Amino acid sequence: xxxxxxxxxxxxxxxxxxxxxxxxxxxxxxxxxxxxxxxxxxxxxxxxxxxxxxxxxxxxxxxxxxxxxxxxxxxxxxxxxxxxxxxxxxxxxxxxxxxxxxxxxxxxxxxxxxxxxxxxxxxxxxxxxxxxxxxxxxxxxxx
Numbered sequence: 001x002x003x004x005x006x007x008x009x010x011x012x013x014x015x016x017x018x019x020x021x022x023x024x025x026x027x028x029x030x031x032x033x034x035x036x037x038x039x040x041x042x043x044x045x046x047x048x049x050x051x052x053x054x055x056x057x058x059x060x061x062x063x064x065x066x067x068x069x070x071x072x073x074x075x076x077x078x079x080x081x082x083x084x085x086x087x088x089x090x091x092x093x094x095x096x097x098x099x100x101x102x103x104x105x106x107x108x109x110x111x112x113x114x115x116x117x118x119x120x121x122x123x124x125x126x127x128x129x130x131x132x133x134x135x136x137x138x139x140x141x142x143x
Contacts, residue, residue, distance in 0.1 A: 015096065
């Protein structure tokens with residue numbers, strides 16, 4: 001990725017990451033509530049063919065790996081939040097995480113201050129992201 005990103009590009013990257021972040025949190029909640037990760041045998045579904053068991057096992061392993069990947073992603077984004085300054089985090093929280101009102105900033109900032117703060121917060125966020133993810137992983141996240 002190029003060092004000189006425009007504000008629109010930075011904003012698009014942050015929106016994609018936070019959309020994935022919120023989706024991952026919902027998926028973790030769903031997987032936790034709807035899948036039992038303890039071994040169990042359903043006596044009414046026991047059949048002679050071993051392929052049924054292999055299919056169930058591969059599905060179980062796939063769901064477990066997916067849950068671990070999602071938890072890792074959410075953990076990294078939470079870790080990035082701890083490394084951000086208080087101003088940058090509050091801006092990102094209002095702009096991307098709790099996006100209820102698009103003009104949330106009008107009582108607090110002028111238009112110039114808002115865009116200055118947005119540049120600063122997104123630069124800090126992208127710098128922290130580069131510490132946790134490689135260029136290849138960042139490009140994969142932006143797809």
